[in-house]
Amino acid sequence: MKSLAKIIRRYVASAGVLVLTVAFFNLAVLYLIGWQSVQRHGERRLHAGEEMEHVAAEFSTADQGTAEHAARYRLSEKGYAYLEEYHFLWSMLLDDGGNVVWSWRLPEELPRSYGLADVAKFSRWYLMDYPVRVWEMNGMLLVSGYGKEYAVKINLMYPLWQIQSFPRYLSIAVGMNVALFLVLALWFAYRFYRSLRPVCAGIDALAEKRPVLLPEKGMTGELANRLNQTSRILEKQDRKLRQRDDARTSWISGVSHDIRTPLALIMGYSEALAENPELGEEAHCQAEAVRQQSLLIRQLIEDLNLTSKLEYHAQPLRMTEYCPAVLLRETAAEYYNEGLDERYEITAEADPRTERIRQQGDIQLLKRALRNVIGNSIRHNPKGCRITLRISEEMGCVIWKLLDSGPGIPERVVDILAGRQADNGKEIHVMGLRIVRQIIAAHGGHADFLKKEAGGYGVELVLPVEGEL
Amino acid sequence: MNLYDSKILLVDDNYELSAMIRNILRRSGYSNVSCAFSCEEGLQKFCQEEPQLVILDIMLPDGDGFSLFRKMREKAETSILFLSAKDEDNDRLFGLGLGADDYITKPFLSQELILRVGAVLKRTYFIPGKAAQTDAEEEQSLHLDGRVISFSNASVTYGGKTVSLTAKELQILKKLNENRGKIVTFDALCMAVWGDAYYGYENTLMVHIRHLRKKIEENPSSPKWLLTARGLGYRLRKDEDARHRG
Numbered sequence: 001m002k003s004l005a006k007i008i009r010r011y012v013a014s015a016g017v018l019v020l021t022v023a024f025f026n027l028a029v030l031y032l033i034g035w036q037s038v039q040r041h042g043e044r045r046l047h048a049g050e051e052m053e054h055v056a057a058e059f060s061t062a063d064q065g066t067a068e069h070a071a072r073y074r075l076s077e078k079g080y081a082y083l084e085e086y087h088f089l090w091s092m093l094l095d096d097g098g099n100v101v102w103s104w105r106l107p108e109e110l111p112r113s114y115g116l117a118d119v120a121k122f123s124r125w126y127l128m129d130y131p132v133r134v135w136e137m138n139g140m141l142l143v144s145g146y147g148k149e150y151a152v153k154i155n156l157m158y159p160l161w162q163i164q165s166f167p168r169y170l171s172i173a174v175g176m177n178v179a180l181f182l183v184l185a186l187w188f189a190y191r192f193y194r195s196l197r198p199v200c201a202g203i204d205a206l207a208e209k210r211p212v213l214l215p216e217k218g219m220t221g222e223l224a225n226r227l228n229q230t231s232r233i234l235e236k237q238d239r240k241l242r243q244r245d246d247a248r249t250s251w252i253s254g255v256s257h258d259i260r261t262p263l264a265l266i267m268g269y270s271e272a273l274a275e276n277p278e279l280g281e282e283a284h285c286q287a288e289a290v291r292q293q294s295l296l297i298r299q300l301i302e303d304l305n306l307t308s309k310l311e312y313h314a315q316p317l318r319m320t321e322y323c324p325a326v327l328l329r330e331t332a333a334e335y336y337n338e339g340l341d342e343r344y345e346i347t348a349e350a351d352p353r354t355e356r357i358r359q360q361g362d363i364q365l366l367k368r369a370l371r372n373v374i375g376n377s378i379r380h381n382p383k384g385c386r387i388t389l390r391i392s393e394e395m396g397c398v399i400w401k402l403l404d405s406g407p408g409i410p411e412r413v414v415d416i417l418a419g420r421q422a423d424n425g426k427e428i429h430v431m432g433l434r435i436v437r438q439i440i441a442a443h444g445g446h447a448d449f450l451k452k453e454a455g456g457y458g459v460e461l462v463l464p465v466e467g468e469l
Numbered sequence: 470m471n472l473y474d475s476k477i478l479l480v481d482d483n484y485e486l487s488a489m490i491r492n493i494l495r496r497s498g499y500s501n502v503s504c505a506f507s508c509e510e511g512l513q514k515f516c517q518e519e520p521q522l523v524i525l526d527i528m529l530p531d532g533d534g535f536s537l538f539r540k541m542r543e544k545a546e547t548s549i550l551f552l553s554a555k556d557e558d559n560d561r562l563f564g565l566g567l568g569a570d571d572y573i574t575k576p577f578l579s580q581e582l583i584l585r586v587g588a589v590l591k592r593t594y595f596i597p598g599k600a601a602q603t604d605a606e607e608e609q610s611l612h613l614d615g616r617v618i619s620f621s622n623a624s625v626t627y628g629g630k631t632v633s634l635t636a637k638e639l640q641i642l643k644k645l646n647e648n649r650g651k652i653v654t655f656d657a658l659c660m661a662v663w664g665d666a667y668y669g670y671e672n673t674l675m676v677h678i679r680h681l682r683k684k685i686e687e688n689p690s691s692p693k694w695l696l697t698a699r700g701l702g703y704r705l706r707k708d709e710d711a712r713h714r715g
Binding site for chain 1: 483485486489490492493496554555556557558559574575576577578579580648651652653654655656666667668698699700701702
């Protein structure tokens with residue numbers, strides 16, 4: 001609904017801008033046309049009254065004593081020039097009796113005397129089809145005519161009430177226009193929103209990796225078509241990627257399976273050789289070395305298999321409810337019960353609050369992660385060390401801290417695991433810790449490294465009590 | 470019959486591995502080991518020889534070990550142990566779910582194989598007999614220096630007097646004795662005694678242990694037998710010399 005309001009606002013605003021722009025444009029065009037026409041005629045259009053006034057002002061009474069009208073009223077040169085300038089074809093002056101007392105280019109067919117009815121007619125309409133202008137001049141009437149095709153006369157008369165209610169009509173008209181404009185804008189905005197809705201749903205589905213199949217009709221048909229295409233491509237890529245991952249996982253699993261039987265033979269015979277009393281001390285040592293290395297290969301195969309499965313989510317998690325404090329004690333006790341060398345000491349410290357926490361997790365996998373870290377400490381401290389396992393609860397998470405009194409994890413390993421340095425695979429084996437990270441990530445948490453005061457790093461595992469981090 | 474006289478049938482298509490396993494078993498005293506290299510041969514020998522234990526590979530040239538397992542179990546309730554290169558949890562669970570006595574993945578340590586074979590045979594054929602009886606008698610009393618703890622009477626006898634153990638003390642001591650020499654976590658103890666989690670029983674457990682020490686230790690403030698594994702649990706010290714074999 002938020003997006004609908006936004007679309008409507010935009011639509012109304014843009015429609016408003018559109019209307020104003022069109023209105024302004026039209027006014028500008030009209031003005032331009034008027035201005036151009038004035039330019040073309042080379043004159044400023046005067047008010048009708050002004051033209052006649054100009055002409056009338058140029059009349060003079062030349063000789064009072066002369067009986068002849070023609071001689072009595074004279075127009076100056078300027079007056080004639082005005083008549084020409086204002087496009088008059090002819091002109092005449094009528095006295096109060098309706099007789100022509102002065103004339104200029106008066107056509108032959110026009111009468112020389114006019115009655116009241118004639119005057120009333122031509123002053124409103126035409127004089128024998130000539131459009132005329134009339135001007136009262138000292139009790140006389142100056143009548144000037146244009147060419148028959150020059151102008152059209154329109155008489156307007158409105159009842160007073162109509163003129164008085166004009167503002168009201170105008171405001172109603174404006175109001176109705178605005179309402180119409182708003183209704184149309186809303187309607188179009190809603191239509192636009194409706195046509196966009198499936199497209200938006202499609203984009204959402206794409207983001208969530210769901211397949212998209214939108215109807216390819218209407219305003220957004222082309223867009224929907226492209227989205228459908230994109231979805232098909234993504235689906236295909238996803239399928240290929242999954243196939244590749246599956247192939248890789250099953251390849252690793254196959255290889256590890258095939259290696260197991262020969263490795264069982266190597267281990268079995270090396271054990272037999274190491275215990276054979278007929279062989280010398282050196283041969284015993286060599287056989288023991290072969291056995292140890294075989295054990296290492298076995299561990300590596302298991303790690304490789306697990307890491308590839310975790311990476312491609314092929315490892316099923318057997319989630320059960322567990323108490324972190326119990327897991328902590330169980331893991332530490334297991335080491336002692338398996339015969340932990342006296343050089344090592346494992347202390348387990350559980351914050352009392354963690355005793356009440358119940359989490360969901362694959363206990364075997366979590367134990368594997370803890371054992372990988374503890375095993376690392378034991379392996380890298382052949383002279384013995386003290387390993388501390390500590391759990392606490394902070395902000396809805398259980399924090400595991402695993403530290404040893406030895407040199408800890410070297411900075412290079414931490415850099416490789418954090419992706420700050422490339423793993424050239426030659427000197428350092430980080431698979432064990434990588435598995436720890438993967439297992440913790442599969443449980444919605446994350447594994448970090450803690451810098452120890454004495455140098456080196458310890459491990460911190462953060463597991464959410466509920467859900468994911 | 471002796472444990473080592475048990476007939477063992479090994480079904481695995483790898484000749485070298487079969488030979489090696491047979492050698493390992495023979496070296497440990499199991500003299501009656503025969504081998505089969507396919508499902509058909511395996512089933513045939515199973516019917517003929519009626520072994521006490523079958524060690525079965527899963528991937529065989531003419532079928533899979535799981536089907537062979539079913540066919541064998543239809544004929545007799547013999548102990549069967551899977552030995553496979555398949556390490557998937559699913560396979561392991563499937564095998565055990567079918568009713569197999571154990572599941573070992575390749576590669577394995579010789580000692581592990583021997584121990585597991587021995588455990589399966591003991592559990593199946595030797596516990597209800599004499600050996601079990603001996604174990605039970607052994608379990609019923611416990612000698613710690615001069616003190617004799619009788620599980621059946623729930624009492625500790627020393628210096629001519631007898632002190633009785635409370636039900637909880639007896640349960641704790643039994644659980645520790647079952648895992649003698651090993652650390653039993655607070656959680657495992659609480660689960661065994663109260664059937665509940667450790668949380669809320671911290672002090673109760675400590676009090677019971679203190680009372681128990683008073684009864685079984687010469688010097689309860691510096692215990693010799695019932696030891697604390699700090700932060701983890703308790704351990705009943707293993708001392709073969711001090712144990713009385715009845």
